Amino acid sequence: MFLLLALLIGVISGLRAMTAPAAVAWGAALGWFDVSQTPLAFMGYRWTPWIFTLLAVVELVTDQLPSTPSRKVPVQFAARIVTGALAGATIGAASSLLFGGLIAGVIGAVIGTYGGAALRARLAAAFGKDLPAALVEDAVAVVGALLIVGAVS
Numbered sequence: 493m494f495l496l497l498a499l500l501i502g503v504i505s506g507l508r509a510m511t512a513p514a515a516v517a518w519g520a521a522l523g524w525f526d527v528s529q530t531p532l533a534f535m536g537y538r539w540t541p542w543i544f545t546l547l548a549v550v551e552l553v554t555d556q557l558p559s560t561p562s563r564k565v566p567v568q569f570a571a572r573i574v575t576g577a578l579a580g581a582t583i584g585a586a587s588s589l590l591f592g593g594l595i596a597g598v599i600g601a602v603i604g605t606y607g608g609a610a611l612r613a614r615l616a617a618a619f620g621k622d623l624p625a626a627l628v629e630d631a632v633a634v635v636g637a638l639l640i641v642g643a644v645s
Contacts, residue, residue, distance in 0.1 A: 494587040494644070495596045498580035501640050502597035505576035506563075506604015508633040510551045512579035514544035515637035524645035525586035532590070535582045552630055556623065563605050576601025583644055 505512040513535075520527050520536035527536055534540055554560055561568055576597040584593015608629060615625035 494584055494589055495592050497640050497644055498583040498589075498593035498596035499600040499603075501579045501583055501637065502576035502600020502602075503604035503607070504633050504637045504640065505572050505579055505597065505601045506606070507608040507629055507636075508548065508551055508555070509568075509572045509575045510544060510548035511633045511637050513575050513582075514541060514548040515641045516579045516582045517541035517544045519641040519644060520582060520586075524641065525583075527582055527585045530585040530590060532578075532582045532585050535578075555630070556626055563609055569605055572601045572605050573598055576604070583640075586644060 501512045501516060504515070517535045518541040519525055520532075521538065521541045523536075527533055563569065563572065577594045578597070580597015580600060581590050581594035584590050584596065587593075612622075612625045612629050615628055616622040619625055
């Protein structure tokens, strides 16, 4: 169960890189799951969710800009893999499966990156422009992250 949730939070990282670690940090900080005795204890620290939330909000805004590069360019892709690994490992650590969660998070991030790009392209074509597709993707990422983190507890 935890590995599936780690995979799914990785998919969220593929959609929006900072949304997954923000949601997971809130879950840890609010005590929904315990990572305090793991190497990822910092995810439950007081300021961690606020920092990731700020980064997630900035990402949601900048994603709408036409100058934002594709999620598949190396820097963007790497960021999604790293945040997928972090979020997945945090979920895995809550059940003593840190390494398994990390791997599942990375796999999920790859799936989310490529699958999200393809789905967004199809939605943008259907809508005739990108903004509605981007907003749908934002909603899926935020709601999905909340549901996944809620399921961990």
